[in-house]
Amino acid sequence: MTTPEARETTEAMVARVRESLDRQGMMATLGVELVAVERGRVELALRHDERFTQQHGFMHAGAVAAVLDSACGYAAYSVMPPEASVLTVTYTVNLLAPAAGLRFALIGSVVRAGRTLVVCRGEAFADHADRPFAAMQATMTALYDRPGISG
Amino acid sequence: MTTPEARETTEAMVARVRESLDRQGMMATLGVELVAVERGRVELALRHDERFTQQHGFMHAGAVAAVLDSACGYAAYSVMPPEASVLTVTYTVNLLAPAAGLRFALIGSVVRAGRTLVVCRGEAFADHADRPFAAMQATMTALYDRPGISG
């Protein structure tokens, strides 16, 4: 995973992330927006939606975790070579407080990228809070040459 | 968390789990069915749905994890006293293979229940597979006397 910068402009990388995200039915269904992409960091936004609540009326941890997982996955993807695909190996998510708010910012960033495995951290913030209400540690893998798998 | 059996019939416990699950907007939106409930074990079912896919066309890990989280949460809830509410503290999920299939079984079971924390494991199976394609280890907490929180 050496110097992807040498092989791809930032514009091409951002387009690659956006194109892959646009193919995630789940992110479209959740109404997720791509707020910002740089190499090693992706920010997504999610709005409160009654279709995705848990039994107490807050956003379901699973919805929050799904978007954090995508934020981490695309942060990893942003530092992978253009021909790689990205898959989640495993993640741990802590729910630090209920997902109470109208709009949520979900930020994934790369901690360290190895040859095939990339470890990321994610944080979720509600409205204008400065402390996260959820934290993720995720392990992503780069895949090459798998038929039917791209992006 | 001693002898909840002494305080509540199995029928009442099952009704309590079902009533709480029915209030999860996210589970309704995902089309999740409650297949089986016993003390310490809950099985849910999910069907393939293009609204919840990732970029390669498989079900999104986030959708699978959300349902596994609910299966584990309700397994924990099934051994809690009737007046408790359940919240997820943290979980780790491993995606062992793509979520490829038409119908998925998601099973949560209690490993050990402490006074407030309950640790569960979850496994997700596709169609008639005998090996899981996803595995979860989850930590749930019992809440008491929180205004606005029940179930």
Added chain:
Amino acid sequence: MTTPEARETTEAMVARVRESLDRQGMMATLGVELVAVERGRVELALRHDERFTQQHGFMHAGAVAAVLDSACGYAAYSVMPPEASVLTVTYTVNLLAPAAGLRFALIGSVVRAGRTLVVCRGEAFADHADRPFAAMQATMTALYDRPGISG
């Protein structure tokens, strides 16, 4: 990771596990014994030792986790081809109760083995308890052809 059985006898696999374990200074220092090995399952034993306690006098979670990590790592190694080396990618450990006892059994088993990643679960039992006091979910990787790395 297809049919390692075809390529190596059980005796050779057990010898390979034992030889690698014997090179772990940490396991020798902790006084860990290899109790049982079969393909996909390894059991280790640890004794209470004041050199490895935490501040309340129980065995330190880190000592328990280290041995569970080795039990999981060797369970994974037991299903890998003989030329592979094994490394831990990540694990999650839950401490369900204090590590109170004289002798601890630490058991690792393979949940599912992929081409390079192997996911395992570990459980730790004190004395004659039938419920674990610690539970692990671990992701191991097979390495090939890395200079200076074997076993």
Added chain:
Amino acid sequence: MTTPEARETTEAMVARVRESLDRQGMMATLGVELVAVERGRVELALRHDERFTQQHGFMHAGAVAAVLDSACGYAAYSVMPPEASVLTVTYTVNLLAPAAGLRFALIGSVVRAGRTLVVCRGEAFADHADRPFAAMQATMTALYDRPGISG
């Protein structure tokens, strides 16, 4: 967990952390030093030691994780009321690279402290590296009034 500052000077908090750490047989055996303590952040140091290696001669992941666990645990303890004890509920550790080096810095910091649960992150650095070789996400709990448990 409101305003522990109001109830205890920084000096008293640091003394409380040091006193508890000094009772961990495992940290003494590993030769761990307390480098720095502030509210919500603890730095420990570990030296390479052949007694605690894995099969390839690097420090065992379990030794690194044990010290990261203590760094996180004491970061959590530093924001708890003086009468609380601290226990690890669960942690996830990623081994991003082998623990190759002579001296390791292990830093735990609080992400968010709730009433009883405190979530922390830990990072381990070798020698003068600026990127971590291990990352932890940990959940700690405060205990009150448990006979035989203090610190």
